[in-house]
Amino acid sequence: MNAIRNYMDNILKAVTSTAKGMGITLRYWALEPSITVEYPDRLGKGVTAEDLVSERFRGFLGFEPSVCIACLQCQRVCPTDCIKVGTEKRDEVRFITRFDVNQAKCMHCGLCVEECPTEALFFTKRYEGACFDMEGLCFSHVGEPVPAAKRKREDGGQE
Numbered sequence: 001m002n003a004i005r006n007y008m009d010n011i012l013k014a015v016t017s018t019a020k021g022m023g024i025t026l027r028y029w030a031l032e033p034s035i036t037v038e039y040p041d042r043l044g045k046g047v048t049a050e051d052l053v054s055e056r057f058r059g060f061l062g063f064e065p066s067v068c069i070a071c072l073q074c075q076r077v078c079p080t081d082c083i084k085v086g087t088e089k090r091d092e093v094r095f096i097t098r099f100d101v102n103q104a105k106c107m108h109c110g111l112c113v114e115e116c117p118t119e120a121l122f123f124t125k126r127y128e129g130a131c132f133d134m135e136g137l138c139f140s141h142v143g144e145p146v147p148a149a150k151r152k153r154e155d156g157g158q159e
């Protein structure tokens, strides 16, 4: 008798738990707004991939040469050696001749961004970089040489 009761109990449990699960599925399907998107084909009108990530997302590195003082701190601190900065002095003016970032080697640790004293280096929200060879993830942020920004002295002046 006990065996039959257990058997019937199990059937009842299976039916009620399936009904509960289906109820949740139906609620999300019919009433709740969609929380996933079909990426990348159906982002929605005017929505870009960058809009989908959080404010503090660490995507590819961005570089603003006009505030870079060419201190090379970012290059020194990078544990995977993916930043290469080139400088040259011409008539007492320092130029940045090269600022390359190998995003294929970057682990997005943020040390370079933290270390940069002028916020010339920052994370963007860009993350789409699928390509057929690693060279496609090596970015050159400086074309023609650009004069390095002046360093601020401790007394507030510029070097």
Ligand code: SF4
Pocket: 061, 077, 078, 079, 080, 081, 082, 083, 105, 106, 107, 108, 109, 110, 111, 112, 113
């Ligand atoms: S985020 Fe980290 S790994 Fe990437 S370039 Fe900066 S220091 Fe290097």
Ligand code: SF4
Pocket: 067, 068, 069, 070, 071, 072, 073, 074, 075, 085, 115, 116, 117, 118, 119, 120, 121
């Ligand atoms: S990006 Fe920042 S840390 Fe790197 S060389 Fe320029 S100022 Fe220095």
